[in-house]
Amino acid sequence: MKTILKILRNCGVFFMLLFTVACNNNPDSPVPKDTWNYYASKNGLVNNSVSDLKFDSQGNLWVGTEFGVSKFSNGTWTNYNTPQGLIYHQINSLAIDADDIIWFATPYGVSSFENNSWNSFTTTNGLNYNYAFDVAIDADNHPWVGLGKGVSFFNGTEWINYEKDQGNSLVHNIVRAVVIDDDGNKWFGTEYGISKFNNNSWTTYLAAVPSADFIVTMFVDSKNRLWVGSLAGVSLFEGANIIDYSLSDGLVYDRVDAISEDQSGIMWFGTQYGASSFDGTTWKSYTTANGLPDNWITGITVDAANNVWFGTKSKGIAQLIRPTI
Secondary structure: OHHHHHHHHHHHHHHHHHHHHHHHOOOOOOOOOOEEEEEOHHHOOOOOOEEEEEEOOOOOEEEEEOOEEEEEEOOEEEEEOHHHOOOOOOOOEEEEOOOOOEEEEEOOEEEEEEOOEEEEEOHHHOOOOOOEEEEEEOOOOOEEEEEOOOEEEEOOOOEEEEOOOOOOOOOOOOEEEEEEOOOOOEEEEEOOEEEEEEOOEEEEEOOOOHHHHOEEEEEEOOOOOEEEEEOOEEEEEEOOEEEEEOHHHOOOOOOEEEEEEOOOOOEEEEEOOEEEEEOOOOEEEEOHHHOOOOOOEEEEEEOOOOOEEEEEOOOOEEEEEOOOO
């Protein structure tokens, strides 16, 4: 009798182990869920309409908004606006150079912030036009600014300006996006195509679809590939090939306002109707239905822990802490 009970007990343990293994390998079994943190004006953010956000080398988060700038450091918010020295309260974009000088593009010029001191630049100082859409930093730590009228480059002493039909081949004067790749190419996204500039040589890229020529944002990834967000989706410049992605491929919406890359090489895209991630094969989308506070994503950045931060048009910031399975 004891032998029979022992056999039955051992069989029970065996089948329990089988059940456990089966559950762990069952694709329908529960998996860790995404975790979200939210930050808004009620938490100390200067304004809930976020336009751009980036981390400096110390891990501080800098946020440009419709009404001022916020710095998030060790759980504490510090806010800056025109009384502190910012040239104008509306921030269109920001960039951080190798010395942690922060550059802000605004509708009334460009401001820089260094060691708690502000400097501002307008047409009075040599900027080609006051309305600044975007700013990028080159390998020499100098800013290039996309304007409502051409491009301005600051060499540390003076501004050098480029316009369409003034001795160069900038394709269009309204320059909404600026990025610089690892080869030193300056890419300017305009309302009518893209211009690449290097060593005084210009190359123009025009799309077959007019809406794809209206460039909203650009990004250079870790493989030195250019991603272009437009009114027609996102395009990847991969050598001589251009690969287009849109709603029909899995992108949550065709107008792309923000692009970033995480440490796993996954690309992230912000649109007016949510955010999408793309690992090269699979698309996944995030909206207010699964964690975002607002569907209009205006900025994306990634922290040292590989968490993704989203700036939104009206509901502040969302931090996505992804599970490790």
